[in-house]
Amino acid sequence: GQQVMQIPQYQHVQEGEDFTTYCNSSTTLSNIQWYKQRPGGHPVFLIQLVKSGEVKKQKRLTFQFGEAKKNSSLHITATQTTDVGTYFCAGLTGANSKLTFGKGITLSVRP
Amino acid sequence: NAGVTQTPKFRILKIGQSMTLQCTQDMNHNYMYWYRQDPGMGLKLIYYSVGAGITDKGEVPNGYNVSRSTTEDFPLRLELAAPSQTSVYFCASSYPGTGHTEAFFGQGTRLTVV
Numbered sequence: 547g548q549q550v551m552q553i554p555q556y557q558h559v560q561e562g563e564d565f566t567t568y569c570n571s572s573t574t575l576s577n578i579q580w581y582k583q584r585p586g587g588h589p590v591f592l593i594q595l596v597k598s599g600e601v602k603k604q605k606r607l608t609f610q611f612g613e614a615k616k617n618s619s620l621h622i623t624a625t626q627t628t629d630v631g632t633y634f635c636a637g638l639t640g641a642n643s644k645l646t647f648g649k650g651i652t653l654s655v656r657p
Numbered sequence: 658n659a660g661v662t663q664t665p666k667f668r669i670l671k672i673g674q675s676m677t678l679q680c681t682q683d684m685n686h687n688y689m690y691w692y693r694q695d696p697g698m699g700l701k702l703i704y705y706s707v708g709a710g711i712t713d714k715g716e717v718p719n720g721y722n723v724s725r726s727t728t729e730d731f732p733l734r735l736e737l738a739a740p741s742q743t744s745v746y747f748c749a750s751s752y753p754g755t756g757h758t759e760a761f762f763g764q765g766t767r768l769t770v771v
Contacts, residue, residue: 552699555699577758579760588762588764591759591760594759632699634699642707644688645758649698649700652697
């Protein structure tokens with residue numbers, strides 16, 4: 547079955563450093579989504595990417611969909627303590643497929 | 658607009674007891690999902706449904722059952738609770754297609770089995 551992989555599971559950065567994480571799918575995706583879960587909270591949708599090579603920005607966060615539509619990246623510029631949480635990617639393989647979530651990466655930021 | 662509502666928010670069960678975690682959504686979403694999240698870990702899919710009357714197993718279905726008699730409701734049943742089922746349970750819903758397909762999550766149910 548379809549697999550969406552996020553490695554590593556944890557990453558620790560110093561406040562102000564940049565952070566990049568990747569998401570890889572075993573199959574071609576029709577779209578990829580990113581979610582953020584704050585400690586003690588529930589996953590909340592951040593963004594959806596649909597087109598090959600698409601890049602979207604949300605303030606200090608930059609999301610990119612790979613040319614082959616099998617991978618994606620999330621880049622955070624100048625991390626802040628408010629960026630702490632777990633970031634999940636989730637992929638769809640078609641219009642009537644279910645969302646498949648990666649295991650997530652938990653980001654901690656040292657002040 | 659309530660979104661996805663889960664009840665209860667917290668529950669302590671004794672080993673061998675049973676319970677039903679309730680999940681309801683008011684967005685007319687076809688797809689609904691149940692996940693469990695162990696401390697410090699990612700989401701594991703328990704069961705999902707693509708519409709009323711249709712359910713399918715995820716990666717960790719053992720010890721759980723679901724039903725989907727209506728579009729709105731997707732209850733998760735735990736039979737003979739075990740300590741290994743101590744976790745946070747999230748229900749989510751989404752709409753298939755090519756437009757806005759993002760998942761909306763409930764607030765979660767924190768379950769402890771002692």
